[in-house]
Amino acid sequence: MKPEGSTHQSKKNIKLWLLIGLLGVVICGGLTYFLGKKVNSDLVEKKVNSNLVVKKVNSDFSSVTAPEGTWFYGGSTSWATIRKYIDPEIKKAHPQFQLRYTDAINATPGSGTGIRMLLEGQLTFSQSSRPIADREYQQAQQRGFNLKQIPVVLEGLAIAIHPDLQIPGLTLGQIKDIYIGKITNWNQVGGPNLKITAYSRRFEDGGTVEFFANNVLNGEKIGSNVVYVYDTTDGLRKLASDRGGIYYASAPEVVPQCRIKPLPIAKQGNNFVAPYTEPLIKPDQCPKQRNQLNIDAFKTGQYPITRQMFVVVKQNNNSLEQQVGEAYAKMLLTNQGQTLINEAGFVRIR
Template sequence: MKVHQTKIICRVCGYDDNPSNADRCQRCHSTLNRSFPESAKNSQTKNSSAFPWSVIPLIALLLGTGGMYWFYRSHTTATLKDKPSAVVTPTQQPLGKQPPAIASNTADIQTYASMQDVPNVPTGVFNYGGATCFAAMTAHGMHSSIAKVRPNFHLRYTEPPVNVPPGCSTGIGMLLDGELSFAQNGRSVSDAEYRKAKERNFTLQQVPVAIDGIVFFTHRNVPLPGLSVKQLQDIFLGKVTNWKQLGGPNRAIAPISQDPKVHASLKLLLSDRVNNLGRNVKIVRDYTTAMRRVAATPGAISYSSASIAVGQRSIHLLGIARGSSKDYVSPVAGERVNVAALRDGSYPITRRLFIVIRRDRTPDEQAGVAYTNLLLSHEGQQIVEKAGFAAIH
C-alpha cells in the first residue's frame, strides 16, 4: 500500500510541494500556514483552484502604468488637434524643406580621353531629337564612332509628330513628354520648361558640348561682302525691303526664316522682337529647306548653323559686323568654318549647343549622361570641330 505524504501549499506563490514539517516555502521563503495541508493526491486539484497571490503587485503595476499611458495619449491627441502636424514620414516633408524631385548628379558629367573610356553606357535603343544643327556631327562620324566602341548603345533619331517642324522647342517638348531619352538643344532651357519638368517629378539638366555660329547667306545675285547686325535686324523686321538700300542691286529682299516659336537661331539676332517679323518674311520648315529656297529665289536671304551652310556652292555667305559697323568677320576660313572666330568670340553671332538630360532615375537618364560624356571626350570634341563647331574642351 502506497503512503502519500502530506504537503503544504504556499498561500503566496502557490508552490504545492512544501514538506509537511516545513516552516517556510521552499520557493518564495514566505511563512507557511500549516492549517492548510494537502495530500499529494489532491495537490493538483488544490493548485488549479488556488489564487496566485504573488501576481497582485504585478497586476497593480500594470494597471497603474496603463492608466498613465491612457491619460498621456488622451492629452497628447487633444493637443495635436489644435496644432499643425510636424511629423515627417517617408513620403512627406515639412513645408519649405521639400527636397528637389530628382537630385541632379552633376558629378557624373566628366571628360575622358576617348569614347572607349566613358563608363556606364547603357544597352538598348534610345531616342533623341531636337536642334537640327546636330546633324552635322552625325554626318561627320559622331554616331558611327560611338557605335564602334559601344555597339549595344543604339541611338534612334525621332521625328516630331506630323506637321510639327523639328527644332529646339519641339525637342524639349518631346523630352518632357517622355518621347525622347535626351534632347539636342541650340538654346538654354526656359524657366517654363524647368517648371514643367518639376511638376512631373523630374528635373532637366543642360550640359554645353559645343559652340555654334549663325551665318547669313543670300542668293548668288546679291554679292555683298557682308552686313552689320543692325542691317540684318532691319531686314527681318521689315524695315529694309530692297537691296539697293544696303548698297546692293535694285531688287526686293525676300527674307526666309524658320518658325521662331520652334527654332532659336533668329532670337540671337532679334531678341525679344523675334515675334515681330516683317510681313515679307516667309516661314520654312528647316535649314535645308531655307537653303534650297534661297538658292532658287533671286534676292532671298536666310540663315543657318555655320556647320550646315559652309561649303554650300549654291548660296553666297555674308560676313557679319557688330552693331552698325563694317568690320565684317567671315564665317569661313579657307574652305572650312572659321572655328577660331567662334572660339574667341570675334564672330558676332554665336551660341552654345547643349545636351539636355532628363534626370528621372531611369535608363533614359543614364543614356543622356553617357551620350554627353561621349561628346565631351577628347575624341568626341575632335569630331565636334571637324563638323564645323568650336570645341569647348
C-alpha cells in the same frame, strides 16, 4: 720600447675608431636606402599621376560607361552634322548602346520640338541649339522631374544670300531691320534696287530661330514680310533660286554649300568678319572646292554670332534615362568626341 699601458690604450683607441667607422657606414647606408626608396617612390607616384593625366586627356568613347539598350533621341536640326560624325563611332565603341534618332509626328524638327518630346516621354534625351526656356523648366517640374542642359560644343550662325547679290556684308543692326520689316530693298544696304525676301523657319520650331530672335532681333517679333520654310534644306533651296533672298542657319550647314553665298557680318561699322576662311570659293569652283569654316573667328568671339549647343537630360533620381543622357554628353566631352566635333565644323569647348 713603449710601456705596456701605452700599448693597451692604443689598442682601445683603434677599437673605438673602428666601431665609430662601422656605425657611420651603417647610418650612411640606411640613409641612402631610405632616401633612394623615397626618391623611387616619388618617381613611381609621379609616373602613375602622369599616366592618369594622359588617360584623362586622351579619354575616348570606350572610357565612358554606357547603359545597354535602345535609346531614342532627337531635336535640333543644327546637330545633324554632329550626329553624322559622332553616332557611328559611338556604335563602334558601345555596340549595345543603340541610339535611334526620332522625329516628331506632324511637327517640324527642332530644339523646341525635341524638348517637348522629352517632356512627354517620347525621347530619352534631346539635343538643343538654345538654352532651356523657363517655361520648359516649369513644365518638367509639374511632371515631377527636372531638366539639365549640358554644353558640349560652340558654333557660329551664318547669314546666306544668293551668289549673284553683290554686297560686302551686313551689320547686326541691318540684319535685324531686314527681319523685322524695316529694310525691304537691297538698295537700302548698298545693293541693287531689288526687293528683299527674308526666309526663316518658324519661331516655335527651331532653337536657331529662338536664338536669332532673342540675340539678333533683341526680342522683337519677326516681321510679317518674312517667308517661312520647313527646314534649312528647304530654306537653302529657295534661296538658291531667289536673287533677292536672305536666310540664316547653323554655319556648318550653310558655309560649305555650293549654290548660296555665306555673308560677312559686323557688330557695327565695316568691320566685317566672314564665317568662312578667305578667299571665298565661287560657285563654279564648287564642289571640287568648298568654303571652309572660320573656326578661329568662332573660337575667339571675333565673329559676331556664336552660341553654345546642349545635350538636354531628364533628371529623375538617377533614372536610367538620366544615365543614358549623361553618358552621351560625357562621350561628346571626351577628347575623341571633341575632336570629331571639330572635324564636323564646330568648335570644341575643352
